[in-house]
Amino acid sequence: MSDQTAKTAVVPATHAAPPAKFSHGVRKGNILQVAGQVGFLPAVPGEAPTVAGPTLREQTLQTLANVKSVLEAGGASWDDVMMLRVYLTDVAHFAEMNEIYNTYFDEQNLKDAPAARTTVYVGLPAGLLIEIDALAVLG
Amino acid sequence: MSDQTAKTAVVPATHAAPPAKFSHGVRKGNILQVAGQVGFLPAVPGEAPTVAGPTLREQTLQTLANVKSVLEAGGASWDDVMMLRVYLTDVAHFAEMNEIYNTYFDEQNLKDAPAARTTVYVGLPAGLLIEIDALAVLG
Amino acid sequence: MSDQTAKTAVVPATHAAPPAKFSHGVRKGNILQVAGQVGFLPAVPGEAPTVAGPTLREQTLQTLANVKSVLEAGGASWDDVMMLRVYLTDVAHFAEMNEIYNTYFDEQNLKDAPAARTTVYVGLPAGLLIEIDALAVLG
Numbered sequence: 001m002s003d004q005t006a007k008t009a010v011v012p013a014t015h016a017a018p019p020a021k022f023s024h025g026v027r028k029g030n031i032l033q034v035a036g037q038v039g040f041l042p043a044v045p046g047e048a049p050t051v052a053g054p055t056l057r058e059q060t061l062q063t064l065a066n067v068k069s070v071l072e073a074g075g076a077s078w079d080d081v082m083m084l085r086v087y088l089t090d091v092a093h094f095a096e097m098n099e100i101y102n103t104y105f106d107e108q109n110l111k112d113a114p115a116a117r118t119t120v121y122v123g124l125p126a127g128l129l130i131e132i133d134a135l136a137v138l139g
Numbered sequence: 140m141s142d143q144t145a146k147t148a149v150v151p152a153t154h155a156a157p158p159a160k161f162s163h164g165v166r167k168g169n170i171l172q173v174a175g176q177v178g179f180l181p182a183v184p185g186e187a188p189t190v191a192g193p194t195l196r197e198q199t200l201q202t203l204a205n206v207k208s209v210l211e212a213g214g215a216s217w218d219d220v221m222m223l224r225v226y227l228t229d230v231a232h233f234a235e236m237n238e239i240y241n242t243y244f245d246e247q248n249l250k251d252a253p254a255a256r257t258t259v260y261v262g263l264p265a266g267l268l269i270e271i272d273a274l275a276v277l278g
Numbered sequence: 279m280s281d282q283t284a285k286t287a288v289v290p291a292t293h294a295a296p297p298a299k300f301s302h303g304v305r306k307g308n309i310l311q312v313a314g315q316v317g318f319l320p321a322v323p324g325e326a327p328t329v330a331g332p333t334l335r336e337q338t339l340q341t342l343a344n345v346k347s348v349l350e351a352g353g354a355s356w357d358d359v360m361m362l363r364v365y366l367t368d369v370a371h372f373a374e375m376n377e378i379y380n381t382y383f384d385e386q387n388l389k390d391a392p393a394a395r396t397t398v399y400v401g402l403p404a405g406l407l408i409e410i411d412a413l414a415v416l417g
Binding site for chain 1: 379
């Protein structure tokens, strides 16, 4: 049984090491914070991270899968998520992202209320169209 | 009496349904997260959301009113807010937004310390000049 | 001994008053929120805030020092930080910021896991290259 009052790194097996001294997720007590995730495919040892594809659909679904991996590695699920921050690079992507988002969450069969969300339009490194981070509070 | 350990959606009567599967607010235990609010007027059933007006003043005041509605629907007040994130579209709006912000909070007669805040400049959908989200911790 | 259930402003001695009605930090219970910090040098009474310098290195190190000041004034340390949000103005600064960030945190000798982090590219007022805010959960 882990000490729930200590702060621990949450490290999904599928994730490459972060590009700097930060954790993909951290948990302390009942709070789990997920770092900004992008559409990288599961890491292949010794290779640079690869984006799931050039389309918003591919990247949104992979980004959501990556957030979910961190949640699960931290003992949480989508039902525990309080807030999602969605960063897009193009206002024109809003409607399509919402469609993908809605279908994705329909398939997750949430028992609880959906998380709150903020969407803003920012710059991201070349080739990336979406980044998402999450705050979860475990029950 | 609601079960404060369950995660519940916070739904102000005045708010239109969100444009995707997210909640305007969620509460779990003593944490209340308010989703990004913009300057939409109270919803009129069957009509698309309408922005309070084209000016920064109109939108800032309506956005703050919308955040407050979510706080109150979740059993909280401005005094419980720990953090406000303010997203503006134009650096030239900073001084005016601060004036509006200060006058607004003077009128709220806070008993506690003001919330922390971060302001950054991003893109928003056409016609929107400001978005604000909030994290509250209830006493 | 302070009342840990009240919400209190966290005011480092070195910080100028915020440019509006917000707190550089607020603490309530075991949660400490640090407002967006930029690369301003310690305040000189009666003078306008001065940026540490024009380079990313100067501003990143000063910004991290300013976050740390708020943490310490709130009874916390880097080890308590769950999340850092890094706002840069230029995607081309990512690699250099990570180098500075890694060296800085190597020198902090963290006992716990590094915080989660999100980095996005936004606008900031003229002359500012970086802004960072932080969420800490005390042990």
